[in-house]
Amino acid sequence: MIRIVSLLLVGLLLSCDEDVLPKPNSFLRLEYEKATYKSFDDKEYPFSFQYSKDAKVIEKKKYWLDIYYPNLNATLVLSYMHVKGNLMFLLKDAEKLTFKHMIKADDIQAVPYENTQSKVYGKIFEVYGNAATQIQFHATDSVSNFMTGALYFYAKPNYDSIMPAVHYLKKDIVRLMETIEWKKEEYF
Structure with a gap:
């Protein structure tokens, strides 16, 4: 009996060619539709731009807008200011707000x-x-117009989880910047 058990154990040990490893964790693969754009060109505003058709523009106050992405539970907050000889202050203030996130951020590019x-x-x-906002921008014509934007998600800031959405929305933000047109100074 001991010989049979010993032979079975030796046979079992010799028959295993590969190491047994635990199953690796799986990752959710998020795929987004290719974005299509429409224009925001309200005659009451001193600027126009293009934004995703999947988003909704919400007016906050004069010349300030939220671009809300309901499917991603995210908002791009846009603020506009007229430049009145204070461009350097506006630039420094916008960058100061960005670098306040350095407390939680690993890096800012x-x-x-x-x-x-x-x-x-x-x-x-x-x-x-894991900062509160993953993308911020500012845009100006260096003379009369200044706009800032900050992307916020309505979720706990876990960068690994929201990274695919950040990369997707970054394309929308770049498109917005590429299509900004400043209107005449009749608004001031």
Whole structure:
């Protein structure tokens, strides 16, 4: 009996060619439809731009808008100010607000943006880590107009979880910046 059990154990040990490993964790793969855009061109506003057809524009107060993405539970908050010789203050204030997230952020990458034909100059900031906002930007014509934007999700800021949505919405934000057109100064 002991010989039979011993032979079975030896046979069992010799028959295993591969190490047994635990099943790896799976990851949710999120796929988003290709974005299509429409124009925001309200004659009451000193600017126009394109935004995703899947989003809703909500007017907050004069020249301030929220672009709400109901399917992603996210909002791009847009603020507009008229430049009155205070461009340096507005630029520093916008960047100061971005770098306040450094407490929770792992890194902040800034990418300059320039479109001399449309007179739109600015920066897009991508905030990596569990900060309250993952993308911020500012845009100006350096003379009369200044706009800032910040992307917020209505969820606990877990960057690994919202990263696919951040990358998807970053394309919308770049499109918005690429299509900004400043209107005449009749608004001031």
